[in-house]
Amino acid sequence: MRVMAKSSSVALLVVLLYFRMVVGYRPVLLMHGIADNYKSMEGMVTFIKDAHPGTPVYNIDAFNDADSFLKMWDQVDGVQKKISPIISNATDGVNLICYSQGGMVCRGFIEAFPDHNVKSFISLSSPQAGQFGDTDYLDFFLPNFTRDNVYRFCFSEVGQYVSFCDYWNDPLHQSEYEKCSDFLYPLNSGKQPDYKSNFMTVEELVLIGGPDDGVITPWQSSHFGFYDDKLDVQPYQSQGFYISDAFGLKTLDEEGRIHVYNISGVEHTHWHTNKTVFDLCIEPWLK
């Protein structure tokens, strides 16, 4: 009797293991940040493969280094072409982990392409409500501009050819932003109804960021928070695009599909290499 019970539980275990291997985990796609390349995400590939052996992981080798400064819509289109064979092959959908600017590329892809099948969209320290703060690359490329006047360059036709201008937001120059921003403003304003329906097909929206980031400004932009016109940061629930449910953020929130992680002690350049961050905020959403 005992022997039989034991062997049948071993058999059950074998069946369960086999089932897990057959069902497997959804493919995961990774997109790197600005002034960087796909190799920067290799540590993340290892984290995923160690946690969930057998997961197909596609580390998107596109818009590396200097190319990461190209216009955001061009990056979105290039990434779409690159990943479309993968996503159309993934009948059960895919998960995306997109770091920093990569989170904006992924956001553009999700909103603009109706046939995406993204289940978990993991936005790892990405300025989803915009960036309004100095960065090294701003100082390097536009040394004659400051945070307060760079809108004159960024909110121009020429400026919109530079990736970081495409998600620049200036709380004190909202009319120029609305007129000239051809990436972030369309994504956040919901002026195109299909952007909202495309965005809302994402099952889980995972927003990771924290107060020690040092690059994303305000850091709460990683959670869709942003400055008001007095330069006080307001949470995502107070943003106009949330209140009007412009692109589905409010619906997702009401349905419990937004997962916000506020993590201290992580500088911007460490998010994608931090195992604690992976274990705590990312692994649970890779199903």
Ligand SMILES: *[C@@H]1O[C@H](CO)[C@@H](O)[C@H](O)[C@H]1NC(C)=O
């Ligand atoms: C599509 O899926 C098939 C079967 O699972 C696999 O052999 C093939 O490599 C996949 N193609 C791509 C582009 O992922």
Ligand SMILES: *[C@@H]1O[C@H](CO)[C@@H](O)[C@H](O)[C@H]1NC(C)=O
């Ligand atoms: C930038 O500022 C420097 C010093 O103020 C000046 O010499 C230079 O001509 C300026 N360049 C442009 C492109 O305005």
Ligand SMILES: *[C@@H]1O[C@H](CO)[C@@H](O)[C@H](O)[C@H]1NC(C)=O
């Ligand atoms: C995030 O965490 C920090 C430190 O733990 C805390 O001071 C801050 O109020 C939190 N902010 C939000 C928006 O949750």
Ligand SMILES: *[C@@H]1O[C@H](CO)[C@@H](O)[C@H](O)[C@H]1NC(C)=O
């Ligand atoms: C890794 O993340 C944890 C929080 O999850 C943080 O306390 C720690 O300082 C981080 N380490 C580095 C090197 O960023």
